[in-house]
Amino acid sequence: MTRVFSGIQPSGDLHLGNYLGALVNWVGMQDRADCVYCVVDLHAITSPAEHDHATLPQRTLDAATVLLAVGVDPERSILFVQSHLHEHAECTWLFNCVAGFGELRKMPQFKEKSEGKGESVSVGLFDYPVLQAADILLYHADEVPVGEDQRHHIELARDIGQRFNHRFGDEVFTLPKAIHPPAAARVMDLQEPTNKMSKSTSSDKGIVNLLDDPKRIEKKFKSAVTDSATDIRYDRTEKPGVSNLLEILSAATDRDIPDLVTEYDGQGYGTFKGAVAEAVIEMVRPIQERHAELASDPGEIERLLKQGADRAREVAVPTLARAKAAIGLLPPSR
Template sequence: MPEQTELCWLLASVTAHGDLNRMHQFKEKSDAQRELVSAGLFFYPVLQAADVLAFRCDEVPVGEDQRQHIELMRDIAERFNARFADGEELLTVPEHSIPQVGARIMDLQDPTSKMSTTSASEEGTVYVLDQPEQIKRKFARAVTDSDDPPRIAFDPSKPGVSNLLDILGACKGITPEEAAAELADARGYGDLKGAVSEAVTELLAPVRERYEQIRGDEAQLEAILARGAQRAREIAEVTVGEAKAAMGVGPTG
């Protein structure tokens, strides 16, 4: 929606260059894109802030890797309110909602790197629409360690095993330590991988089924998206209008 882009530009007036330069994801991605580190990549956190602030969201569910982005978003909203709204909360200052378990899921093939759709290997990433046999294969090939005998424990020195326990805990609503305790009688890492595979498959099954139902009626899906976009735009139009009025930019009549 154009309102998000417009608000992004308005928010630039209260966004510090130094803050953007310190963003962890910018540093990581710019290191990987040495041939062209685009201004869009540098400025993306401001657009992300506009995506949230335009709709007056008060809570944003994110993973641990997005904590810094939410903190910047809060800073931008607070600066805008202080500078242009006499301290009133014209822009809602959002809180982050980060889960206690599963806040940072790691790549199955490289448990020192975050699981991502842009991973070098698809075998390291589980997709929401993966079929059960794909999920089973990916977890069967997940990296663990060479401890002999195998030790199933949530331990920083065991990133592969700890990642699997984190995933299992997130799926079952328990802590990784509790997940490890449930596998106290496991015969080895194969049992751990099987338990995680089963839990993930069970968790994603209703999501995949619902997706297939929705995709079966393209016209209804498009209608739902159109209604949602209209509702969202109505909210964003008010936010942008109030922000422009507070800044004294744009038409006044």
């Protein structure tokens, strides 16, 4: 069976963009693949200015709770916390000795996130893609669902795995491919609809969190940026705000955009925005109800994460042992 790996950072509340752009597909992939899903807390500490050590444990638990609430099934999938397996950090060091400084320096995300920060940029941020390669390759993932902004990292993971296999004469690692599920929606910021909805760059008004209450969701959609015209049509260039709302409504109702345009054109932006808000509120209602149920018993969440880590270890430990043997490290005596 195809194995899928994907991870998400516990860097803030999970939002509509996370859900429609990734998590819906995480849930759907469980029907066709052996899925490994990870809360990547080690990635969350790579930017010192954004890292709040006091809240990270709870945010990690919250992220896992939301993943379970949206439908990640811990019996069908492996769900765990990255730092609970030291194999990720160990494998990263092996890959650091295979990856090239030049290829890491060219990574678009590093260039973007380090711009203007000078000496304050952490080595962890620079090395982020190598840790990501370890995350993926430890589990022999065949497919990694990602957005366009992560494709370079998956290509690097392939290159590192291929280089390691070739250099040390052992096919230790499976070479993954990036996939972009056709159902994945690209949800944009409600206030700046030419930018992606993002935990790190969106304002509070521009981002709809999965756990926002109905009144808050309604208020955010009512204040969503559109344009000075009144027609409702899909055009990402001329009408980015309206087009974003159409995509969200389409995803929330499972209806085609042309049908929605036919229904709402001529009704005015107020009515249209209200319909989008109502559809999103209904879509997230069962998630919020399930989340409340799960959050009432954090001990059970921790038990499920330990169960997931134990299952992840069954795959990661022999993979790392084989890699260490291939590279020539002396194993400890038993």
